[in-house]
Amino acid sequence: MPSGERYHLVLVDSPLELVPEALWKGKDVRNDAKRRGRGPGEILLDISKHYSSMKRFDLLDGRGRPDIVHTTLLTALDSPLNQMGRLRTYVHTVEDTVIRVDRHLRPPRSYERFEGLLAKLLMVGHIPDEEPYLLSVHQATLPDLLRELALDTVVALSRRGGPVPIHQVLSRLSGRDMAFMVGAFQKGAFSPRVRALAHRVVSLGPYPLSTHVAVCKVLHEVEVFLRSGAAAGI
Ligand SMILES: C[S@@+](CC[C@H](N)C(=O)[O-])C[C@H]1O[C@@H](n2cnc3c(N)ncnc32)[C@H](O)[C@@H]1O
Numbered sequence: 001m002p003s004g005e006r007y008h009l010v011l012v013d014s015p016l017e018l019v020p021e022a023l024w025k026g027k028d029v030r031n032d033a034k035r036r037g038r039g040p041g042e043i044l045l046d047i048s049k050h051y052s053s054m055k056r057f058d059l060l061d062g063r064g065r066p067d068i069v070h071t072t073l074l075t076a077l078d079s080p081l082n083q084m085g086r087l088r089t090y091v092h093t094v095e096d097t098v099i100r101v102d103r104h105l106r107p108p109r110s111y112e113r114f115e116g117l118l119a120k121l122l123m124v125g126h127i128p129d130e131e132p133y134l135l136s137v138h139q140a141t142l143p144d145l146l147r148e149l150a151l152d153t154v155v156a157l158s159r160r161g162g163p164v165p166i167h168q169v170l171s172r173l174s175g176r177d178m179a180f181m182v183g184a185f186q187k188g189a190f191s192p193r194v195r196a197l198a199h200r201v202v203s204l205g206p207y208p209l210s211t212h213v214a215v216c217k218v219l220h221e222v223e224v225f226l227r228s229g230a231a232a233g234i
Pocket residue numbers: 068156157158159160181182183184185186187188189190202203204205206207208209210211212214
């Protein structure tokens with residue numbers, strides 16, 4: 001087990017779910033499922049493929065963007081911080097489930113294969129069949145997860161947060177674990193419910209960043225901080 005404090009990365013309100021039953025009869029859903037050789041309830045909801053059905057059931061807001069989770073998991077799990085063994089990654093979904101992501105997971109590079117893997121995960125509950133699991137689903141709210149992690153410092157990343165340098169936040173921690181919450185939804189700000197769970201809201205600059213870019217920037221800042229501490233013999 002690598003020593004040193006851990007950094008928990010939580011993707012919040014991720015638009016990741018199986019196609020809900022109400023949409024199973026939609027032509028776009030049926031055609032997509034048929035093309036993949038699965039049932040309509042065995043594929044991930046995807047706005048780029050199921051737009052008409054999602055529109056009919058008024059599901060366009062904050063749903064059906066598993067691609068955001070894909071790009072962000074690739075970024076997080078490939079990061080040097082993860083390779084150092086210092087990162088723990090969780091995906092909280094719009095359905096209030098928490099997916100624990102083992103740091104050794106190598107997500108498929110291809111979106112098609114990622115979709116297949118995550119659809120299977122949401123149906124079966126874990127990947128692979130036997131422990132140790134690389135991915136596992138838990139019925140847990142975001143407060144449940146944070147309570148379990150019992151951290152003194154939870155930082156929400158938001159363009160509307162304070163322009164505080166990340167190294168300043170990190171230097172006040174003195175060796176304790178912490179979490180970063182990043183929005184994995186399509187657009188907009190954290191809900192007041194999520195905002196209330198954060199001890200601080202920190203901005204990475206004035207530009208609106210995609211989730212994987214925000215994650216790349218913050219993990220890089222942590223890596224630089226750890227290197228500077230190591231160089232100073234801390
Ligand atoms: C709202 S989502 C938008 C996702 C985007 N549509 C995509 O395709 O990835 C982006 C998340 O990244 C973080 N973020 C974006 N810009 C930021 C900034 N300037 N400073 C800090 N965090 C930021 C926030 O957590 C935000 O919820």
